[in-house]
Amino acid sequence: MASQAPGTLSRYRWRELGLLIIPSLIIILVMTQLLLANSVKQAALDANAPFSTKTLPPLQGLIPVLGLIAALLGVHAVLNIFFRKADQVLLPLVGLLSGIGVLFATRIGPDLPTPIETLGSHQLLWVILGMGLCCIVLAVLRDVTWLGRYKYTWAVISFILALPALINGIRSHGGGPTRDTLGVGGTGLQPSELLKIALVIFFAAYLNDNRDILAQGYLRLGKLRLPPLRQLGPLLTMLGLALLIFLIASDLGLALLIYSTFLSLVYLASGRLTYVLSAFGAFIVLGFVGYMLLSYVRNRFAVVSFDVVNWQHWTTKDNTFADNAGYQILQGLIGLSSGGLFGAGIGMGHPGGFIPVVESDLMFSGLGEEIGLMGLFAILGIYLLVIHRGYRIAMQATDTFSQLLAAGLTTIFAVQTLVIIAGNLKLMPLTGIPLPFLSQGGSSVLANYIIIGILLRISHNTALQRDGGI
Numbered sequence: 395m396a397s398q399a400p401g402t403l404s405r406y407r408w409r410e411l412g413l414l415i416i417p418s419l420i421i422i423l424v425m426t427q428l429l430l431a432n433s434v435k436q437a438a439l440d441a442n443a444p445f446s447t448k449t450l451p452p453l454q455g456l457i458p459v460l461g462l463i464a465a466l467l468g469v470h471a472v473l474n475i476f477f478r479k480a481d482q483v484l485l486p487l488v489g490l491l492s493g494i495g496v497l498f499a500t501r502i503g504p505d506l507p508t509p510i511e512t513l514g515s516h517q518l519l520w521v522i523l524g525m526g527l528c529c530i531v532l533a534v535l536r537d538v539t540w541l542g543r544y545k546y547t548w549a550v551i552s553f554i555l556a557l558p559a560l561i562n563g564i565r566s567h568g569g570g571p572t573r574d575t576l577g578v579g580g581t582g583l584q585p586s587e588l589l590k591i592a593l594v595i596f597f598a599a600y601l602n603d604n605r606d607i608l609a610q611g612y613l614r615l616g617k618l619r620l621p622p623l624r625q626l627g628p629l630l631t632m633l634g635l636a637l638l639i640f641l642i643a644s645d646l647g648l649a650l651l652i653y654s655t656f657l658s659l660v661y662l663a664s665g666r667l668t669y670v671l672s673a674f675g676a677f678i679v680l681g682f683v684g685y686m687l688l689s690y691v692r693n694r695f696a697v698v699s700f701d702v703v704n705w706q707h708w709t710t711k712d713n714t715f716a717d718n719a720g721y722q723i724l725q726g727l728i729g730l731s732s733g734g735l736f737g738a739g740i741g742m743g744h745p746g747g748f749i750p751v752v753e754s755d756l757m758f759s760g761l762g763e764e765i766g767l768m769g770l771f772a773i774l775g776i777y778l779l780v781i782h783r784g785y786r787i788a789m790q791a792t793d794t795f796s797q798l799l800a801a802g803l804t805t806i807f808a809v810q811t812l813v814i815i816a817g818n819l820k821l822m823p824l825t826g827i828p829l830p831f832l833s834q835g836g837s838s839v840l841a842n843y844i845i846i847g848i849l850l851r852i853s854h855n856t857a858l859q860r861d862g863g864i
Contacts, residue, residue, distance in 0.1 A: 407473060458515065469529060480853050737768075813825055
């Protein structure tokens with residue numbers, strides 16, 4: 395028995411445990427700063443009084459943070475016991491992002507125009523549920539490849555999940571963006587968050603089964619070689635779903651996610667850049683049609699081209715636009731710029747009172763006001779590391795379906811992050827998709843933890859196969 399101890403210790407996930415210490419310390423320090431900032435605002439601390447342990451916030455204020463850390467350590471224990479070969483970097487990264495999301499929800503909840511004192515605790519509950527769901531996915535999904543055997547089932551599921559958004563779009567008569575929120579057990583769940591995962595599974599399975607035909611391109615259209623109609627039809631059908639979501643549900647963000655993921659997977663499966671370029675050309679044409687037909691799309695692009703810097707020379711029309719269609723983005727940019735290099739400090743800014751929908755759509759701008767440019771760069775670095783680990787898992791997978799699945803799920807994560815951050819920065823039209831792990835919302839948290847669970851399972855299975863374990 396004694397001889398087995400060194401081997402057991404060497405197989406322990408020490409790297410993951412060491413990396414979990416960093417987000418745990420950051421979360422505790424930030425929560426302490428938030429409690430101190432709240433005490434200052436309430437005049438509980440005298441600026442002239444000497445600093446002592448009596449001026450520190452009560453320990454009870456750290457209970458939510460300690461609960462989050464305990465949940466992270468619980469998932470770490472599950473991985474160490476049952477899935478020792480899974481990637482050891484993903485959990486600390488998403489744990490840190492989730493912790494920042496919980497802390498910022500706790501910070502802005504009481505300061506919203508309609509105060510929500512329990513916003514942070516609700517976000518914490520969703521994160522813990524998401525971690526539990528991640529463990530369930532790891533346990534149930536023993537063989538990832540079986541997902542690819544039911545590709546048309548996933549296609550049907552995708553259409554079903556898209557129905558709420560389409561129905562709400564028809565009811566609103568195309569008047570503007572709609573939310574596919576369903577009331578379940580007193581909470582609002584968005585089926586579109588699960589729709590993304592179902593579509594990626596379908597695309598990965600279909601492209602895996604037809605990658606040889608797609609790579610050849612038997613159908614000639616001038617100098618362009620396309621797949622046969624039999625293989626092209628299902629893909630065009632799913633792209634038609636994205637177009638319906640764009641035109642009927644007016645959900646530009648979800649349509650961009652579906653289309654960009656499709657283009658990425660088609661290129662990875664076929665290696666033919668002509669497919670991507672032709673599809674991108676079709677996207678430009680359809681986007682122009684949408685721009686001409688939908689007023690909300692024109693308003694979003696008008697915000698992108700609006701001159702914010704030369705505000706002294708605004709006309710009456712410009713001022714009217716800034717107070718109406720451009721109000722949300724302009725307030726976010728003002729808050730973002732006021733943060734400067736290092737920010738006002740957690741709890742010392744005013745994102746909840748001046749930035750509309752800061753808890754979801756403009757989370758990045760709200761964070762920028764309090765943690766500054768340097769803090770935002772750190773968050774972007776975390777996102778880039780998550781994306782790097784996802785594509786690394788895809789590259790190391792031993793079968794094509796797992797490669798496409800991991801790459802597709804990572805692309806969903808990457809594009810969603812890019813689209814919402816670019817929208818906050820006025821680099822592209824703002825969409826209503828949430829910032830992964832940071833924005834308030836249970837559906838997004840659960841869906842992202844499902845993605846992390848699938849990626850961890852693929853990495854675990856890949857390591858076992860390389861070691862001859864399965």
